[in-house]
Amino acid sequence: MGSSKTVISIDAMGGDLGPAAVVEGMAKSADLNPDIHFIVHGDGAELEPLLAKRGITDRCEIRHTDEVVTMHEKPSHVMRHGKGTSMWSAIDAVRAGDAPVCVSCGNTGALMAVSMIRLRKVPGVNRPAIACLWPSNNPSGFNVMLDVGADIRADQDDLLQYALMGMSYARNGFGLSRPRIGLLNVGTEEHKGRAELKVAHELIEAAAGQNEFEYIGFIEGGDIPSDRVDVIVTDGFTGNVALKTAEGTANLISETLREAFKYSWLSRMAALLAYPSLQRLKKRVDPRQANGGVFLGLNGTVVKSHGAADGTSFAAAIKLASQLAQSGFGEKLAARVASLTEASQIEEPASQNQDASKDTSST
């Protein structure tokens, strides 16, 4: 198979539409990328005919599991009793080094919990984060935002780690050599916002030079889709609310648009004529094209696909996973965080030992 083979570990069972949609997405990806191979986790008897039907049996290794994590299972329960599930098995393939990345449609809380205990955090990372792709005015069509829900808290050091992890993701996922990073706040003036944001502002600014990113400072909610920024850093509570608010707003507008076009025979005719334009709009802001929350800060990369992902959407998540796998993203991120930890270990004695601060301040 040669050295360019990319193996992706697939949890085939967790999605709302069942394994058929997952296998459809795998087949689309296999068509587009001859280097991709899969380790597929789930019910063998159900998966075999699906893979055969799509003609990708020889690109797949099936690992049979009897159980499935459902959408409403509590993360704590899955952590204790999830060993026989397709989700657990898919993550364990990454743990064993059989694949660099895993893709699952399973429930986010359970997937994060199992990823945490099986893959463990990269040394130096305090809180892992979930990064999402946000439709934007940038050439790639997307910005990166993190954290969008791995953890509801984040202090100044976590926010600095998110900045570095987001930078690494933007560089390896989008080929941006010098990503622009913004810190989400309620005002762009420096005197506004929470205390930890002011400290994080200083920390990220100070880290910009050495880590070759550009820090553009505080940004507001309205800047998230703008082309002034590539990576938006925030805590998981705020990020999750912002993400779901944007989805809700887009849904409200699209429903209203549909109603507006139903209003009269003239507007129904207009809708017909406008169809190609509306399809272009839809493609541009379609969440299916931006499918894939990436768990960052673990020893191995996990891509979370939407629970309701169809074949197209799941293929987008696989594409993202294979880009990250091929770029060697996991190792690069770990190295980046390690360099930060070393830097802070050099600084720490000065701040911990107040008496010595005069002597070390000039070093």
Add this chain to the structure above:
Amino acid sequence: MGSSKTVISIDAMGGDLGPAAVVEGMAKSADLNPDIHFIVHGDGAELEPLLAKRGITDRCEIRHTDEVVTMHEKPSHVMRHGKGTSMWSAIDAVRAGDAPVCVSCGNTGALMAVSMIRLRKVPGVNRPAIACLWPSNNPSGFNVMLDVGADIRADQDDLLQYALMGMSYARNGFGLSRPRIGLLNVGTEEHKGRAELKVAHELIEAAAGQNEFEYIGFIEGGDIPSDRVDVIVTDGFTGNVALKTAEGTANLISETLREAFKYSWLSRMAALLAYPSLQRLKKRVDPRQANGGVFLGLNGTVVKSHGAADGTSFAAAIKLASQLAQSGFGEKLAARVASLTEASQIEEPASQNQDASKDTSST
């Protein structure tokens, strides 16, 4: 003049488009509502001809001021040196009891700061809040969300007060007899979210019966525009990010839609035919129709209009202000908060004095 006269105090100088847009909005409102009279604050020499041109001189009393608060002035500076400004004068008319409500396009931070020191908080209110109208699927077309930026912090007691203030606003501004209240969180399951949200969840639930609102529990960002809820309660940091994220999303979609319709001669023709439908959409989600953040929890009502408000938009803010004035909203809100304070004062001895708890628990 009679007893039905409604007097609105207007800061005519603070907006981006100057006093002409403000006076245009006043004239529109005066046309629609014969009961409205204005106290207008600003440069008399500039205002007199504008009022005369619109034919509303006899509906207005001018109070001349020499100075204006600019958009970028710091709130702390305005608090110390703002006495001669139109903003200060407009709020002082409410303080003096000459008008029950004031409308200004001035900068939000300065307007809140001056409102706080001149009007003072209603007894029992810890943090005032800014409530905004959010385009929604409800029959009124709007939901109420608070706080969207008065204060970046809110503990459980503040969130309970926001719930009661928001309820009072929805009842008096929209005529809803039994508003449905939701608490913004990252998940609808009760085990998710920050500690203060879990406590607020209990407090608001317990207050629902006595205060005649319906508490629907935790909601997520996607539910903000839904018809399941009338009032969304959150802290000012999260609320402000959500509001600006929604505005940014709507802008991205409308720009993309415009581009999609420019794509070819066919799509340009489609755009022409679709124009009435798109206008209907625009009207439905037009922020100009929902103009007016209301400051709640002060002795007197202050309506903050967008800085860039044009005549139509400013008229919407005046309409909101007059509805609130005519409903006697200010007094009702104060009474509602007072009843909450009394209730908690009855409870407090039991919790403060552990020894006496057995004796008082049955009262």
